[in-house]
Amino acid sequence: MDSKKKDMGKGERLSFYMDLVGHDVLNNNQAVLSYLELILASPAADRSIRRYAEKAAAHARSSTLLVEDIKRVLAVRSISPADLKTIDLVAATKKVEREAAQLFPSKSIRFENESLMNSAVALGGDIVSSILLNMMVDAIRMDQGDSVELNVKITGPDAKGFWSTRIENRNIRLPALLKGKGLESIYSQDSSRAVKLTGMVFAKMVTGMIGGNFEAEELSDGKGAVFVVRLKKGGDGL
Amino acid sequence: MTSVLIVDDELFIVELYRDILQLRGYRVIATAFDGEEAVRKYGSTKDKPDVVIMDHRMPIMNGVEATREIIKLNPQQKVIFVSADVLVEKEAREAGASEFLSKPFRMDDLIEKMQRLSS
Numbered sequence: 294m295d296s297k298k299k300d301m302g303k304g305e306r307l308s309f310y311m312d313l314v315g316h317d318v319l320n321n322n323q324a325v326l327s328y329l330e331l332i333l334a335s336p337a338a339d340r341s342i343r344r345y346a347e348k349a350a351a352h353a354r355s356s357t358l359l360v361e362d363i364k365r366v367l368a369v370r371s372i373s374p375a376d377l378k379t380i381d382l383v384a385a386t387k388k389v390e391r392e393a394a395q396l397f398p399s400k401s402i403r404f405e406n407e408s409l410m411n412s413a414v415a416l417g418g419d420i421v422s423s424i425l426l427n428m429m430v431d432a433i434r435m436d437q438g439d440s441v442e443l444n445v446k447i448t449g450p451d452a453k454g455f456w457s458t459r460i461e462n463r464n465i466r467l468p469a470l471l472k473g474k475g476l477e478s479i480y481s482q483d484s485s486r487a488v489k490l491t492g493m494v495f496a497k498m499v500t501g502m503i504g505g506n507f508e509a510e511e512l513s514d515g516k517g518a519v520f521v522v523r524l525k526k527g528g529d530g531l
Numbered sequence: 532m533t534s535v536l537i538v539d540d541e542l543f544i545v546e547l548y549r550d551i552l553q554l555r556g557y558r559v560i561a562t563a564f565d566g567e568e569a570v571r572k573y574g575s576t577k578d579k580p581d582v583v584i585m586d587h588r589m590p591i592m593n594g595v596e597a598t599r600e601i602i603k604l605n606p607q608q609k610v611i612f613v614s615a616d617v618l619v620e621k622e623a624r625e626a627g628a629s630e631f632l633s634k635p636f637r638m639d640d641l642i643e644k645m646q647r648l649s650s
Contacts, residue, residue: 323635
């Protein structure tokens with residue numbers, strides 16, 4: 294057996310197992326979320342019980358997002374560029390902002406959307422929504438404050454036909470692993486230091502798989518970080 | 532009272548549906564833990580359920596195959612297909628499912644689909 298065939302076999306076995314695990318976790322999350330909904334709907338639940346139930350539901354939703362990400366990575370691995378659907382980045386960012394906020398019931402989250410265009414069609418379909426959601430979630434998780442403000446801006450397309458979506462948080466420091474060469478070699482870094490980066494690593498990996506790229510920068514005054522995803526323009530018969 | 536057949540291989544999910552549906556006034560008339568059992572029970576029961584809630588991944592016969600068989604027996608049967616595999620929606624609808632819910636769903640989404648199909 295040549296090494297390529299051996300590797301493909303390993304990859305397929307891993308994909309199959311991860312698919313089964315993902316399915317079982319989603320089933321368990323379904324039960325947790327539904328019973329929490331029953332608690333929230335109960336007139337017997339007082340204010341503090343409701344608050345706990347809302348927090349627990351947010352954690353179950355976060356767990357669901359992580360599993361969906363694994364499933365997404367497995368699916369994107371085998372997708373061909375010709376099969377990529379398109380998505381309107383303007384509508385997608387607005388939808389994803391709401392979803393991200395729901396995952397943090399204890400924080401007050403404000404999105405400042407500075408995009409000027411009405412629509413920005415990019416290649417990637419729902420995969421792009423997952424990328425944006427993961428970036429926003431980590432940009433919120435990195436912020437220790439009770440109030441979080443994210444600035445979101447879509448620009449482009451540039452001369453090469455790419456849209457840029459910037460997500461900026463002026464209240465966080467850019468993690469060392471995302472700085473300069475750290476980002477380029479992130480997969481070989483010590484994972485024990487890669488805390489609160491699951492979403493950014495997902496964004497970098499999956500963006501690359503669909504022909505785009507991911508960048509992270511420290512703001513010039515050293516306070517704040519900006520995460521940028523560049524995605525191919527879609528909808529022109531590309 | 533709207534009657535329901537629940538088909539899912541996970542006992543805790545069957546219990547979850549039963550808890551939600553009974554609380555909202557629906558009557559669970561039967562349960563099945565795989566597609567084959569569902570088709571057999573459906574074929575042998577005189578009083579057909581108003582709605583079938585169908586999972587996809589199950590031993591012996593999956594949800595798409597079971598839906599296809601049930602629709603063959605009764606083309607008017609309403610089926611809510613529920614799965615964590617969103618890619619299976621097209622296949623499920625082609626098999627005859629009236630509605631598709633992706634897991635995890637909100638309880639109100641399930642009830643809204645139940646109401647739509649039973650009205």
